[in-house]
Amino acid sequence: MLPPLKSLPVFEAVARLNSFSLAANELNVSQSAVSHQIRILENHLGENLFHRQGRKLELTIEGKHYLDSISNSLLQIEEATNHIRGQQKTHIRLAVYSSFAVYWLIPRLPELKHLYPNLELSIEMSHGSPDLSDRTADFFITIENEKRGFLFDHIYQEELFPVCSHSYYETIKNKLGTVTNQELTSKLNNDPSLLAQFPLITSYSIYDRHTEDWKRWFGNLNRPLPEGIQFHQFSHLMLAYEAAKHSLGIALVNDYMMSEKHDQTTLVKLPCSAFKTGDNFYTAYKESRKDEEVIKSFRDWLRKEAKTLTTLAI
Structure with missing residues (x-):
């Protein structure tokens, strides 16, 4: 038996906005009308879809499952309707890690806008892995690679390597008694622990604890983390990048953070080993949405741009 169809877009809006009042504003109806439709749907299903505690609202387990089940159906109905009316969807919501968005994606958006001037892109930055769901976004860049109903394309194998500002690079050369880049390369390759003479910048966001990034970098070279290092500690990789840019020391950053267009990077890769x-x-993206024109356009553009990543493995 079909549910009360009028209630479904109301339920989706409340669940997405996590608010009866915001859903009412979006749907241009009264809050009481929204509450009425949710009550009708809950009575039909015989389940509570929301926990209500004062002003706090959240989906029940049954509500989450129901939302996952109907969200794509509502999108397909919207797409089919727009197709019949000759209206092509041009808006796409992207969920992406903050550092990837700031240092790799945003510098490339002018080209995307030039290629697809009607495309409207909404970006949701995430510190952790975003929830793979239509209520979160239409398209994701994530380290997750398995969920029923989704298609995944590999674009990048993460590597970290030491970087510093151009001015700090000269400081390192002077302190180590090297003049040319070749001399510095030779010294650091023979003895990577020389980096411990300089302040090292560590971030928390990859391994959930400070100094673990450098410990693994030295471990990759079969060396223990040297003692007596002066560390500058930051919560996120983006902060570590900015600290290195301002000559606070040497940081470990991702390859994609050094992939700005037109060599705009303000940091120098030190002639040292990277590690995965x-x-x-x-x-x-949802398998059921793979043929949507806006999904295909954005996917194809992203694949082409991703070829600039040195460790690409699509």
């Missing part, structure tokens, strides 16, 4: 963190980045 074990994480891989993927694009993800």
Whole structure:
């Protein structure tokens, strides 16, 4: 038996906005009308879809499952309706890690806008892995690679390597008694622990604890983390990047953070070994939406741009 169809877009709006009043504003109806439709749907299903505690509202387990089940159906109905009316969807919501968005994606958006002037892109930045759901976004860049109903394309194998500002690079050369880049390369390759003479910038966001990034970098070279290092500690990789840019020391950053267009980077890769963190980045989108024109256009553009990543493995 079909549910009361009028209630479904109301339920989706309340669940997406996590608010009866915001849903009422979006739907241009009264809050009481929204509450009425949710009550009708809950009575039909015989389940509570929301926990209500004062002003706090959240989906029940049954509500989450129901939303996952109907969201794509509502999108397909909207797409079919727009197709019949000759209206092509041009808006796409992207969920992406903050550092990837700031340092790799945003510098490339002018080209995307030039290629697809009617495309409207909404970006949701995430510190952790975003929830793969239509209520979160239409398209994802994530380290997740498995969920029923989703398609995944591998775009990047994460590597970290030491960087510093151009001015700090000269400081390192002077302190180590090297004049040319070749001399510095030779010294650091023979003894990577020389970096411990300089302040090292560590971030928390990859391994959930400070100094673990450098510990693994030295471990990749079969060396223990040297003692007596002066560390500058930051919560996120983006902060570590900015600290290095302002000559606070040497940071470990991702390859994609050094992939700005037109060589705009303000940091220098030190002539040292990189190491793989074990994480891989993927694009993800609903399999049922793979033929939507806006999804195909954005996917194809992203694949082409991703070829600039040195460790690409699409």
